[in-house]
Amino acid sequence: MLIALQDITFEFGSRVILEDSSWHIEPGDRVGLIGLNGTGKSTLLRIINGEYSISKGSINKSKSLTIGFFNQDLLSFETNESILTVGMMAFGKALELEKDIERITKELEDSQTDELLHEFSDKLHEFEALDGYNMKHKTAQVLEGLGFTTADLDRPYSQFSGGWRMRVLLARLILQQPDVLMLDEPTNHLDLPSIEWLERYLVGYNGAVIIVSHDRYFLDRMVNKIVEVYQQQLHHYAGSYADYEVEKELRREMQQRAYENQQDYIRQQERFIERFKAKASKAAQAQSIAKRLDKLERVEQTDNGPSKIKINFTVDKTPGKILCTLNNISKSYGDIQILKNTSAEINRGDKIALIGANGKGKSTLLRIIFGMEPMEGERIPGHNVVTSFYAQHQLESLDMSSEILDELKNFGSGRTELELRQLLGCFLFTGDDVFKKIKILSGGEKARVALAKTIISQANFLMLDEPTNHLDMNSVQMLIDALNKYDGSLVLVSHDRYFVSQTANKIWEIVDGEIKEFKGTYNEYEEWKKRMAAQQQAPAKTNANAETKKETRQQNNAPAVEAGKGAINKEVQRELQKQQKQFSQVEGQVASLKERKAGLEASLSMPDIYNDKAKFAQVESEYQDVQKYLDRANEQYEQLFEKIMQLEANLTN
Numbered sequence: 001m002l003i004a005l006q007d008i009t010f011e012f013g014s015r016v017i018l019e020d021s022s023w024h025i026e027p028g029d030r031v032g033l034i035g036l037n038g039t040g041k042s043t044l045l046r047i048i049n050g051e052y053s054i055s056k057g058s059i060n061k062s063k064s065l066t067i068g069f070f071n072q073d074l075l076s077f078e079t080n081e082s083i084l085t086v087g088m089m090a091f092g093k094a095l096e097l098e099k100d101i102e103r104i105t106k107e108l109e110d111s112q113t114d115e116l117l118h119e120f121s122d123k124l125h126e127f128e129a130l131d132g133y134n135m136k137h138k139t140a141q142v143l144e145g146l147g148f149t150t151a152d153l154d155r156p157y158s159q160f161s162g163g164w165r166m167r168v169l170l171a172r173l174i175l176q177q178p179d180v181l182m183l184d185e186p187t188n189h190l191d192l193p194s195i196e197w198l199e200r201y202l203v204g205y206n207g208a209v210i211i212v213s214h215d216r217y218f219l220d221r222m223v224n225k226i227v228e229v230y231q232q233q234l235h236h237y238a239g240s241y242a243d244y245e246v247e248k249e250l251r252r253e254m255q256q257r258a259y260e261n262q263q264d265y266i267r268q269q270e271r272f273i274e275r276f277k278a279k280a281s282k283a284a285q286a287q288s289i290a291k292r293l294d295k296l297e298r299v300e301q302t303d304n305g306p307s308k309i310k311i312n313f314t315v316d317k318t319p320g321k322i323l324c325t326l327n328n329i330s331k332s333y334g335d336i337q338i339l340k341n342t343s344a345e346i347n348r349g350d351k352i353a354l355i356g357a358n359g360k361g362k363s364t365l366l367r368i369i370f371g372m373e374p375m376e377g378e379r380i381p382g383h384n385v386v387t388s389f390y391a392q393h394q395l396e397s398l399d400m401s402s403e404i405l406d407e408l409k410n411f412g413s414g415r416t417e418l419e420l421r422q423l424l425g426c427f428l429f430t431g432d433d434v435f436k437k438i439k440i441l442s443g444g445e446k447a448r449v450a451l452a453k454t455i456i457s458q459a460n461f462l463m464l465d466e467p468t469n470h471l472d473m474n475s476v477q478m479l480i481d482a483l484n485k486y487d488g489s490l491v492l493v494s495h496d497r498y499f500v501s502q503t504a505n506k507i508w509e510i511v512d513g514e515i516k517e518f519k520g521t522y523n524e525y526e527e528w529k530k531r532m533a534a535q536q537q538a539p540a541k542t543n544a545n546a547e548t549k550k551e552t553r554q555q556n557n558a559p560a561v562e563a564g565k566g567a568i569n570k571e572v573q574r575e576l577q578k579q580q581k582q583f584s585q586v587e588g589q590v591a592s593l594k595e596r597k598a599g600l601e602a603s604l605s606m607p608d609i610y611n612d613k614a615k616f617a618q619v620e621s622e623y624q625d626v627q628k629y630l631d632r633a634n635e636q637y638e639q640l641f642e643k644i645m646q647l648e649a650n651l652t653n
Contacts, residue, residue, distance in 0.1 A: 001026055002065060002180055002208055003048060005234075008057030010040075010047060017043055020057070021234040023227060025180065029208040032219040032241055035229035037428060037472045041212045044229065045069060045182050048210075068178035070186055074169045075162055083160065083168045084153040087139040090175035094132035097123055142171045145197040146190065147358060163189040170198075179207045187215045188469065191358040192495050214473050216241055217497035238628065250627060252302045254620065259299045269293055313486040316458040320383035321348050323461050323489055324369055326515075329377035331364060338364050339375070340513030346382075346461075351483070352491045353504035353522060360510045362493045363391065366463050369491060388459035390451055390467055397450075400439040404429055404449055407438060411453055420456075426478050427452050427471070444470035460488040468496045497522060576647040583640045590637055593630040600626060 003025040010018045017040040025031070025048075033041050046052045047059070049069045079086060088095065104120045127133075140153055146167045157168060166189040174181065187195050199221050202209055213219055219226075219241040226237040226244040237244040269289050276282030277290075323346045331339040338361035346352065346369070354362045367373035370389050371381065399407060408420045415423075424434050427448040438446065447470050454462065468476050480502045483490065491508075494500050501522040509516050518525045600623040 002062050004058075004060040005048070006058045006060070008047070008054045008059065010043065010052065010054050012043075016232050018047075018229070018234070019232045021232070022057075023234050023236070025208050025210070027179075027208060029210075029225055030202070030223045031208070031210045031225045031227055032223035032244075033210055033212045033227050033229070034219075034241070034244075034473070036474065039229040041229055042071065042184055044234075045071070045184060045210065045212065048180075048182065062179075065180065066176070066178040067180045067182065068173045068176055069182045069184075070170055070173050071184040075165060077165075077169065078158065080156045080158050082154045083143060083148065083157050084136070084139055086157050086168050087143055087171045087175060088135055090139070090172045091130070091132065091135040094127060094130040094135055097127040097130070098132060101127060139171070139175060142175055142201075143168070145194070145201065146171055147194045167194070174201065174205075177205075177207065180210065181205065181207055182210045184212045185214070186211070187213060187218050187495065190495065192355055192497070193357045195495060195497075214468070214471065214476065215496055215498065216473065217501070243631075246631075247624075247627075250624075254623070255299065256302045258616070258620075259301045262296075262299045266293060266296070313455060313482055313488065314458050315460045315487045316386060317384055317460060319348055319385045319460050319489075322346070323348060323350070323382040323385050325378075325380040325382075326368070327378040327380070329368060329375055329379070330513075331361065331368065331373070331375045337513055339368075339510070339515075341377075342514040344508070344515045344517065346489065346491065348489055350489045350491075350506055351504050352506045352508050353500040354491060354493045354508045354510075355500065355522075356509045356511075361513075362510065363465055365508075365510065365515070366391070366465055366491060366493060370463055385461050386457075386459045387461045387463060388454045388457035389463040389465075390454040391463075391465035398438050398446060398453075400437070402438050403435050404438065404441075405434040407449060408452060408456060411456060415456060423452055423455065426475055428475060455482070462486070462488060462490040462492075464490060464492040464494075466494055467492065468494055468499050572647055576644065579640055579643050579647060583637070583644060586633055586637050586640060590630065590633045593626055593633055597623070597626050597630060 001024055003023075005021065005023040007020045007022055008018060009016070009020060033044065035041050043052065046069075047054060049067055101120070101123050104116060104123065107116060108120065131138075140150070143153060144150065148164075148167070157165065160168070170183075170186060170189070186198065190198065195215075195218060199218065202222055209222070211219065211222060221240075223240060224238070226239070226241060228235040228237070228244070228248075237247050239247070270293070273286045273290050273293075277286040279286075325346075326342070326344045328341050328343055329339050330337075330341055354365060356362060364373060366389070368375050368379065370387060371379060372389075399410070402410065404424060405417070405420060408415075408424070409417070421434055424430075429436075429445075429448070438449065441449070451467055454464070454467075467479065471479065476496070476499060480499060483503045490503075492500070492503065504522055505520070507518040507520070507522060507525045509518070518528065520528070600619060603619050
């Protein structure tokens, strides 16, 4: 065990953040730390990092444990050194040894004493053991994986913007390879290729990883556990974020069922007490039941889950069939060519996601479509098109002297104050927050106000540049639901793959200055890319083995070929029999687990079980285990079925 948090309580003034909460972090853990904004996720990371002291409980860490913590506070770091030098700061001990070796080398030019030679040999050996000769190569590899070019490596750190600086600091942190790597919203500063690189890197990471992120795709691919900060407690779930959602709903249903059954039991006992408390022959029994009820540990009623408030777009008028046509568009910034003689068309009903690496021109293309970016070529707007553009630079259009609610009222959407307050609630402005002045809001809060204005604009064509930044998962899901019901068209830029996969019906990618269109969802696009990559690799393998295959064809005769086919068929037949046997076993397991699950559900439906806390906990735990095993068995069942179908098809062919 690396870290053990045992029954910890942490308070900010009179506000309790965590109460009697426990968490054991093991080697190899990939944990997604989730919860609504403000529940204390980042605070918990700072507690683990030793920045905050708990008021109760204990925190035990293994000796010599190293922790790396990636967070916004790192931006206070300043230097004029190159980003390669900053990244190499991860190899602190190796860098010190390198300086010592240089010093000794100079001293050896004047005096080659045994003592100096021994020291030189020891330093070289230690430097090699720390892989010092490869630290520059490793640093360059990580920085380039996170989106930097080779030419960028020698540029001063101070010349880069905040987002790119965060990438440098992330590179330095992962190169340190701490035992526990804590990442607070790491994907906020990365484009899609960089996120995919980080995923590949973390899959092979030897230490434990704790991730706070609103990127559901990232969590699903990275984590094997979920810890939810909820109602001042830490709730633990096995599996990915998708597994958590299923298990969370199951726990909620079980708790609600337990609550309702217990309430029925309490009402029955209270009726007995009320009826017989004054009757001499039953008074003692009624008193005994009353005492038992007083001691009964009450099951809490479940909450209703995430807010059910819906975001609704309204469209004022219907546009023509074509919203915008781009003919032979070119765009350059100095010597940098962004777009080159490219054409595209946006039709009514299109929901287009513009994806790709930063610097490829996604935001530039959005501005060209909107008509606010000069370029070469022809842009033809469609008939009856009413456009609303959301982007970070649109924050300048907000009236800094207005209150949040008035800003939306003055926009002239015709919505009532209640509707506007409900909408602002979706964007994390609740209660008296709606009366805050725009000028005192943070950058993220201003962005949420601007996005709310976009939604009430009644436009039939939306242009959204990173709309999910600064939103929590619940708000992102509400926005997804709204966009799926939206009757208009849209073009969006986002690095949130879950958001893109749920909203877009077309994918645009800028490749070598041209707009490449894929008609389909993001998931279909990813599958298509994999197929294309496999096809590109196939010719290379074919060419590499061409001579060998040619010789084989010359040596083989027809009977030998037939014999080979027969041998292959026998091998497939044996594999098929093996898979069919396994399939029968798993099928039996599924049936047995379903039967066991039904029995446990019957037990949980009996009111008497809630009188015995230990028994209820045992049955509930067993039910959760059975459900987990059943999910795994069902998954194995489906995989085996697909294998059998494939093997049978191979035999037929």
